[in-house]
Amino acid sequence: MASKPSIPKGTRDFSPTEVAKRQYIIQIIKTNFEKFGFQPIETPSFENSETLMGKYGEEGDRLIFKILNSGDYLKDVRKDIISSIDINVVFFDVIDALIKALTHKYEEYDGISNHLIDVLGERYLNSNENKFLKDIFSNTDVKNLLISFSKEAFIKTGENFADSLALRRKIFSLFFNRYFEQFQYLNSNKTTLEISEKALRYDLTVPFARYVVQHQNDIEFPFKRYQIQPVWRADRPQKGRFREFYQCDADVVGSTSLWQEVELVQLYDGVFSDLGLEGVTIKINNRKILSGIAEVIGASDKLIDFTVALDKLDKIGEDGVKKEMLQKGISETAIEKVQPLFNFTGTITEKIEKLASLLASSEEGMKGVEELKFICENVANLGMQKSILDLDVTLARGLNYYTGAIFEVAPPASVSMGSIGGGGRYDDLTGIFGLKNMSGVGISFGLDRIYLVIEELNLFPETVTVTTKALFINYGNTEAFYAMKAIAELRKAGIKVELYPDNAKVGKQFNHADKRNIPFAVIAGETEMNNNQFALKNLVSGEQVLLDFEELKEALL
């Protein structure tokens, strides 16, 4: 292999430093998940295609990575082509008809085409012999296609009708090109179903729903599960968007208790506080509030337009927002009715009061107000560590599936980045797999973005990237054996130490420790060995001390 090997676009290698930093975040998320009673499950990287397809919309279906069946996976595709051979037979007839037309030496294409249609029409259109062929020839598009390819062939072949083989070849080639396009012969979407029956996990929610339904008899509900695994999407790779990335999800299924929403806010707060992040904003909204607003503005189909416009209040001002709403077809009366939303400031309690009066006429809206009130009051009274809870009525993520609370997490204001987490409640999590009435609520952490935030704010502890504590310099096999005896004992005490494997120049060995960010070197040459000692050198300060084994152990602990 001549060129340097590479990895597929949208994927990443993680270096030891990167793995250590990612593991640091994952470990804090896991610890908090478990403190809150969530239990880990793992599902296979690939699922049966029918489990995933159709669950994420048309766009999702396209972005799911499909795995090719093993063995002679094209067997059925070939069979299909053979069984559609009737179509091919028709083409011979078409060609025959065309040749007949040509031998009549028609000078005009239209004449040829008409003759062609005459011949074919006579044979197929009135025939009951083969419904399929009849259907094809009743199709105006097909007729036009036939006329057009016969014209084209005539033009390109010109007057030289002598070589019927060459003519046929030309016609066939032209026809097949069109035919594939028109009839989607070997169509990729259709063929995928025949040659791929497994697909890579696209998110963790659908596999979780599948897991719950499949193992429902072994699961004790309410079931609090967490899952930290990679997912794959055939998305166009771009900055910060990868084709393989981790999701970190915690969900409860089997209970409608709002205490879970309270706990999920605390869980977010717990993780971000442990990560040292100050001022993360956990934004909350409720699908029922949005439904209430839709009721009030009198157009549920305008809900997205409404929230998108309202979200721009800071940027384009009240007048700008109202103008956009009018442009989108929201009536002036409707906008007047929700006037309080244009001055939607104050504490959460004040905001909830405003919503209560605004949505008084909407039963569903008022249910949403009550839910929000319960969650926000309890969160406030229990206290947050380092995060802020805020009510954001423009929050409309997952509108298609969330039925209650909606969460989204914004990083500290000093960092310019999109959301670093999100979630919500969906009343029918497992319905797609036939298990009804299972309410679920969950949240997700955006590992890659959290990584970038922590990196930008310089919040990774220095110890994260320190792996080996001390490198023993190798002075040859006798001294190395002396070092190895100490190393074995130190490792038993849990201390990470290494021997430089080769008896290389001492400078090279120190250089190795330096490049690896190893903070100490242990010099155990002939002199030290004979005195049963070790020289411990601090590679940052340059300070060096002579120690016996116990002192060395103490110093490295």
Next chain:
Amino acid sequence: MASKPSIPKGTRDFSPTEVAKRQYIIQIIKTNFEKFGFQPIETPSFENSETLMGKYGEEGDRLIFKILNSGDYLKDVRKDIISSIDINVVFFDVIDALIKALTHKYEEYDGISNHLIDVLGERYLNSNENKFLKDIFSNTDVKNLLISFSKEAFIKTGENFADSLALRRKIFSLFFNRYFEQFQYLNSNKTTLEISEKALRYDLTVPFARYVVQHQNDIEFPFKRYQIQPVWRADRPQKGRFREFYQCDADVVGSTSLWQEVELVQLYDGVFSDLGLEGVTIKINNRKILSGIAEVIGASDKLIDFTVALDKLDKIGEDGVKKEMLQKGISETAIEKVQPLFNFTGTITEKIEKLASLLASSEEGMKGVEELKFICENVANLGMQKSILDLDVTLARGLNYYTGAIFEVAPPASVSMGSIGGGGRYDDLTGIFGLKNMSGVGISFGLDRIYLVIEELNLFPETVTVTTKALFINYGNTEAFYAMKAIAELRKAGIKVELYPDNAKVGKQFNHADKRNIPFAVIAGETEMNNNQFALKNLVSGEQVLLDFEELKEALL
């Protein structure tokens, strides 16, 4: 979806208990890897196909899971078919010839076939117009195929030649069926290269080699990396063999020092000792010893037969083994020369001495003896914790790539199971990707088998599966809030506690704690709340005590 959802064969869901047990093993492996100075890397789940294909032999290529390209992946396949349309044109001629033959009313098939060949032969065999067509018709198999399908068509269609359309249809269908088989039109192997350019990781060694070459300028050598990630193989699933499983590998690249082999033996010992396994046998051999034996028996191609037979010594005795060797074509003289191997017992030191005298004439063999001696002596002098090192000259795994030490780990004798780990040294790890002279040595842990061994010997600590320490019983929102205040404080202290989310019947809540194996329940009803107390109930003993918050915290820590 009517039927219960399922997962692809050969894959597994892991329940919370299974994840906890697996994580327990993985954590011990990781801790030891890091104590020995190995650093983690992670590579993408899929690699470019060219990175993987051809690296694991023909069998391996078959077992690699291929990922379907995105979008209209069949575009090029369709183009290929169109460009091979000349072949189709030939068939029309064949059919024409056949029809001509039929209209001559030949009564005998042979007559028809001969006429057919006459017509075709005349047209193509002497034609220089199309080399491809000429090649096809010069092919005896093709001629026979044509003759045979025309016969078949004739028989099945019988005397009714009137309907030339039906006849053509029949002939075409018969021909295409054969044609696909014969010429491998839409051949799966060939098509795979066109429709799939990515494949799932098959092991961790090839991606590691790719990683080292790709990032060689950023890597400080010798590079000690570990990697714990899933791999995928389209193998026939069977007991204990899965299509998705974890590999846990530690390798050093960039140094030939034998201290690494010494450390890898210690690393095995460290992991298995920490897992509480007594009497694991780490078997060692050396490729150079095997080469030496091959030299001595005078036939390197008989090496596998030789080691396989020798390995049966315990079962079929010396005579049985010798008989098998003779049957396999190993000469009596050769067998006599290696007579000491038939009584290959004693300490490692004694075994090494026997090998030294046996292989005295083989330079490579003696190099192997020296390497073994260095490794075994140092391991012995440094001491093992709970494992046994043994020299096994029948150990011949990875014969195609290992060049020095070969390792294989057998579980304690009381467990009947295959190897739970293996590894060795390969002098040219990265050569396949163009980076020469990089010696590597590494070992692997078989997670699934280790799990089964620990399970069978009942060595999982009970604490592994204890997740939540106490369940707070829910007596309604007021009491729940009182509980949640305590819960928040306990969690801050790192204690895993939960509130039952719903105000369900108390019996149901206790039952939930029981099913979840939660050892304690905390009763914080109206009375306890008013007294600022908590009743802590031990769910195993049934014992219940009244505590204030600090006492509760103390009790659950």
